Amino acid sequence: MQVFIAILRGINVGGHRIIKMDFLRQIFGVIGMKDVKTYIQSGNVVFRSDINDIGALAELIRDTIQKSTGFDVKTIVIEAQDFLNKVASNPYIIHEYDMKQLFGTFLETEPHETTALSSIDTSNDTFILGNKIIYLKCVGSYHTSPLTNEIFEKKLKISCTTRNWKTILTIKTMIEEMLST
Numbered sequence: 001m002q003v004f005i006a007i008l009r010g011i012n013v014g015g016h017r018i019i020k021m022d023f024l025r026q027i028f029g030v031i032g033m034k035d036v037k038t039y040i041q042s043g044n045v046v047f048r049s050d051i052n053d054i055g056a057l058a059e060l061i062r063d064t065i066q067k068s069t070g071f072d073v074k075t076i077v078i079e080a081q082d083f084l085n086k087v088a089s090n091p092y093i094i095h096e097y098d099m100k101q102l103f104g105t106f107l108e109t110e111p112h113e114t115t116a117l118s119s120i121d122t123s124n125d126t127f128i129l130g131n132k133i134i135y136l137k138c139v140g141s142y143h144t145s146p147l148t149n150e151i152f153e154k155k156l157k158i159s160c161t162t163r164n165w166k167t168i169l170t171i172k173t174m175i176e177e178m179l180s181t
Contacts, residue, residue, distance in 0.1 A: 001034060001048040001050055002048065002050075002052060002079060002081075003044065003045070003046065003047070003048055003077055003079070003175060003178050003179055004047055004048075004049055004054070004057060004067065004077050004078065004080060005044065005046050005049070005077070005080065005083050005171055005175060006028075006043075006044075006057070006075055006076070006077050007043065007044055007045075007075070007076045007078070007106055007161050007163065008042075008043025008044075008045070008065075008073050008074070008075055008140060008161070009043070009073065009074040009075075009159070009160075009161035010073060010074065010077075010161075011041075011043045011071065011073055013090050013151060017069075017071045017073070018062075019043070019065070019069055019073075021038040021041060023043065023044075024038060024043070025037075025038055025076070025147040025169070026067075027061075027064055028045060028047055028061070028146040028147075029067050030064070030146065031060055031061070031167070032049070032050070032051075033047040033049050033068070034047065034048040034049070035048045035178060037049060037174055037178070038121045039139050039166065039167065039170055039171060039174060040087075042163075042167075043073070044163070044171055046080075046171065046174045046175055046178055048156045048178070052133040053075075053151070054077040054078065054079060054148060058075045058076065058077040060075065060094060061075045061181040062074070062075040064132075066137075068166070070169065071097050072141075073119060073180070074159045074160060074161060075107050076107075076108050076160070078106065078132075079180070080175045080179060081107055082119075082132075083171070083175060084172060084175060085110070085131075086104065086106075086130065086131065086132075086133045087104075087168060087169070087172045089130055089131070090102070090104070090130075090139050090165075091128050091130075091135060092128075092135055097137055099165045099166060100136050100164075100171075101137050101139065101164075102135070102136065102137060102138075102164070103135075103136040103137075103138060103142055103162050103163065103164050103165060104133050104134070104135060104136070104162065104163055104165065104166035104168050105127075105134040105136060105147075105152055105160050105163055106132065106133055106162070106163070107133060107134065107152075107156070107158055107159075107160045108132075108158050108160065109132065109158050110131070110132055111129075111157075111158055112157075113156070114129060114156065115127065115155070116155040116156070117155055119155070120146065120147070120151060120155060121146055122146060123139075123145070123146055124139040124140075125137060125138045125139055125140075125145045125146065125147050129180055130134065134147075134160070134161070140154035142162070142164065148162075149161060149162055150156065172179060
């Protein structure tokens with residue numbers, strides 16, 4: 001069984017689309033996922049699966065959540081080693097920026113066309129496109145940054161979701177622990 005991370009977008013935000021994590025773990029168990037672990041209420045799920053196709057996994061998870069809750073939840077699935085590689089490849093880490101300024105926007109697929117990114121008014125924030133991830137450095141709060149999921153989705157025409165770097169590092173630790181057992 002391989003280890004994966006599912007990153008769900010838009011649940012438990014502002015009191016909307018509430019899915020309790022124990023219920024979410026049950027949903028994953030019902031569809032055959034093993035060793036299911038969640039981190040905070042925003043939909044970060046580390047699990048094992050016999051299904052190796054990340055597209056099929058994402059679709060199965062999304063469909064099952066919709067059938068169980070009525071919510072259509074954008075779901076991005078990343079293989080464990082790919083996730084660890086993304087974390088290790090953050091170009092902002094070598095500059096020792098305050099971790100509170102760093103974020104990762106995970107992309108559902110590799111973008112076909114990226115020239116539209118050059119037209120984004122970033123204010124004082126910066127971003128670097130990686131392999132199915134956009135590394136962000138926000139001078140102020142992410143919530144006041146122009147570098148939102150919506151702007152990246154509009155420019156790249158693909159789904160995405162963002163996590164702060166603290167959450168990403170916690171997920172990294174969860175994955176490493178699962179891989180070591």
